[in-house]
Amino acid sequence: MDKILKSISFIFHPLIMPILGVVFYFAKSPRYIPPEIIKAKLVSLFILTIILPILLYFLLKTLRKVKSIYLESARERIFPLTLNFGVILIVLQRILTPTQVIELYYFFVGILISTLACLILAILKFKASIHMMAVSGLFMFFVALSIHFSININGTLALMSIIIGGVATSRLHLNAHTSKELVIGIFIGFVPQLLLVNYWL
Known part of the structure; x- marks a missing residue:
């Protein structure tokens, strides 16, 4: 059971959630988008949101700014989150513009x-x-897309609900977080996506 719960945290790691959202969007969007553009954006996002953060983590570990990949203390999270904030800014400026894919x-x-x-x-x-x-933000994005495109993705939403429960159980079981930290995490992931729906839905 320990191995299963630990694997859940790795399988549904926050780094992969943005790219999952992008893949889901391109799979469900009724708009025609040239395959070469989709491929270019996916490759660019994979490099920026997954490969680059991993490389930056190893740099931070070499500089002794973080101790492990688990980022067990709040202090250890400051540098990785700051760098990730910068990476997302680059994505918004160079890869995903509101005039292309709002x-x-x-x-x-x-x-x-x-x-x-x-x-x-x-x-x-x-x-x-x-x-x-990450997982709650992705869930809200899926809900918004289902309304926006008028598509039935109840199966996907049900699966996402199970995943959210599994991730929460995993984090509690591994003593990585308290229930309060989990609830706050859900809140800061879900609410921004919900509020921003007003700008594109």
Whole structure:
């Protein structure tokens, strides 16, 4: 059971949530988008949101700014969150513009706001759950897309609800967070996506 719950935290790591949202969007969008553009954006986002943060983590570890990939203390989270905030800004300026793909643009604006909120809390020595922030933000984005495109994705939403429960259980079981930290994580992930719906839905 320990291995299963631990694997859940790795499988549904916060780093992969943005790219999952982008893949889901391109899979469900009724608009015609040239395949070469989709491929270019996916490759660019994969490099910026997954490969680059991993490389930056190893740099921070070499500089002894973080001790482990688990970022167990609020203080350890400050540098990674700051760098991730910068990465998302680059994505918004160079990869996803509101004139091209407005839904994904505001999805990443929501991620930016959530990251900033998590960073501020880390500076204040509160360790909000980044896992719950990421998965709850993605869930809200899926809900908004289902309404926006008038598509039935009840199966996906049900699966996402199970995933949210599994991630929360995993984080509690591994003593990575308290229930309060999980709830705050859900809040700062869900609310920005909900509020930003007004700009594109």
